[in-house]
Amino acid sequence: MSRRSLLEIRNLRVRVNGQEILKGITLAVYPGEVHSIMGPNGSGKSTLAQVLAGREVYEIVEGEVLYDGEDLLLMPPEERARRGIFLAFQYPVEIPGVSNLHFLKAAVNTIRKQRGLPELDAMEFLALAREKAKLVELDENLLQRAVNDGFSGGEKKRNEIFQMTVLEPRLAILDETDSGLDIDALRVVAQGINALRHPDRAIVLITHYQRLLNYVAPDVVHVLYDGRIVKSGGKELALELEEKGYGWIAEEIIGSPRS
Amino acid sequence: MKDMGLDQRPEQALYRTHFAQWNERIGAREPVWLRARREAAFARFEAVGFPTTRQEEWRFTNIAPVLRVPFQLAAAWPECSLPDEWLAxxxxxxxHHLVFVNGHFVGEIPADGPAWGALARGIRALLGEEPEIVEPHLARGAEDASNAFTALNAAFLTDGAFVRIPRGTIVETPIHLLFLTLDAGTPVVTHPRNVILAEENSQATIIESYVGLGDGQYFTNAVTEIWAGENAIVQHYKVQRESRAAFHIASVRIAEERTAIVLDFSIALGAALARTDIMAILKGEGAECALNGFYWARDQQLVDHHTVIEHVAPYGMSREFYKGILDDEARGVFDGxxxxxxxxxxxxxxQVNKNLLLSTNALVNTNPRLQILADDVKCSHGATIGHLDEDALFYCRTRGLDAETAREMLTYAFASDLLNTIAFGPLRRSVGEWVLTKWPEGGMLKELL
Known part of the structure; x- marks a missing residue:
């Protein structure tokens, strides 16, 4: 293959509090692709997302991660963000006292500065924010409110997608963004994700359920089980998981159901 | 008790010398009643003596560093004009500004606009011209029975502001009492005294600023008395930005009549050692008070607030909200x-007290006390001490903000709900800027103000 992967994970093993959570993950994501990583609770999905975003509490035991050919694990979280990685949090953090708009403007301009682009002034940024808010049907009142402060679960998720569409990342990692959403919010979130799809970008959807994939068709589906990717396939794999649950995976891998 | 004689308290000797000097310098030129009150106050000071850490009220604040310095009584500022940069x-x-230098009134800068109907003068000048106006309100002695510093302030009563808002008058323009202290080489002590009288149905905002010009060591020992008559509404801000080598000890005493409303906001940013005592007595039925406070200390600063709210009459309401940020090896005390x-x-x-510690060596002692002697009341208190939220820091960094900016943003966010209640915009911005000056790269965050 002549194309270069945007994200390449090689035999990644990660420990937290002395316990190994990721036990050798290997994965390559190419520009333009949408990958879905599915797995039962406790399989290591969120750990993988946090490690890719740069959370420092995790101990890398072995392996490497290349982002656009460079060693990702050496970069602090802000460096990753500035180079185009975006993590939509499973549990977005509330920041009382800082307005959503100010927060995002600071982020946008930091990233623009890094890329050698002129900073946006207040009016330019407001225009951009309004346009993107409309896209993800985010209530404009939420722009003026403090970041995620007192937002409902659905509003927080929508706000993550809003941030993502404003920041236009090259690699977006969405950690269980579909959980806790009603069908309407799910549609809107999917809309935001689909709007981001681009030959130069890649998207990694981490999810427990298949339902988001009704709206966002993945190119590749991986099953993460007990810290390993045990199966990869096309989008039909997601439907199979939805139908049969995760039990059969265990049987197939280990030979018998786990006791 | 022979061994408790005066000579056993050498730290008081300096102030005894001051008192003799002061009487000589000014005693003969002042009204007899005032001299008598000052002498009575000095006698009370001698009887009470300086507090020690063995006293509950001063357990966490050792004033020994204040007593070690041979302060001199500050002389009057000899010039009649002030350098521009001081007021910039x-x-x-x-x-409407009243400016004091080293505790002495030097002049006022009136606000533009229509006449405003308030009396705001330097006390010393008023004593010379119309002593009968101030006589009923000055150093009557009831206020300092057990506080050595308040008694000292009365004994050395020199100058300060006398503000009276006449009945029914609404003063829209804030009255700013600006106390500047110079770095004169020799450490000086000043004893400013302010009297604020808001008569029935009047409204006013008073801002007291204490500002050090330079890095010098000096000692401010201030007392402010506020009386809010029936239905009066008073907003009082004390903004302490003394030099980082200075000592600042102050008392604010508030008395409220029926359905009066007083907001007292203590902002403590400077000084090596700062102690403010605030006492509010809600004398009249339905009186309300809000005591707000913000302190921000770093290096080895010590900032101490002691507050007492006394509900005497039915249907009173009080809200107390203090927030503190402590960095490096700073120490904070909140006792409410x-x-x-x-x-x-x-x-x-x-009552709520929240503290943010930015360093593992910073320390805060927070102590709520409720004494409830009535049975049909609603009282609550809560105190928290915490660090910056690691999850929030990480969240900010995943959005591209570097660690320092993220810390700055979250630190500011901690204070912002309280600082945003400062109604007077220029003051709100100026305090916000002070909070953000820790970070020289904070340009982006100035927009938060």
């Missing part, structure tokens, strides 16, 4: 007492 930070304030007297039924009192 306040030029944009739409306020709420007293509900037997007659004060239907009192509604709430």
């Amino acid at each position: 930070p306040y030029r944009e304030w739409a306020a 007492t709420i007293v509900v007297r037997p007659g004060a039924q239907k009192t509604d009192a709430r």
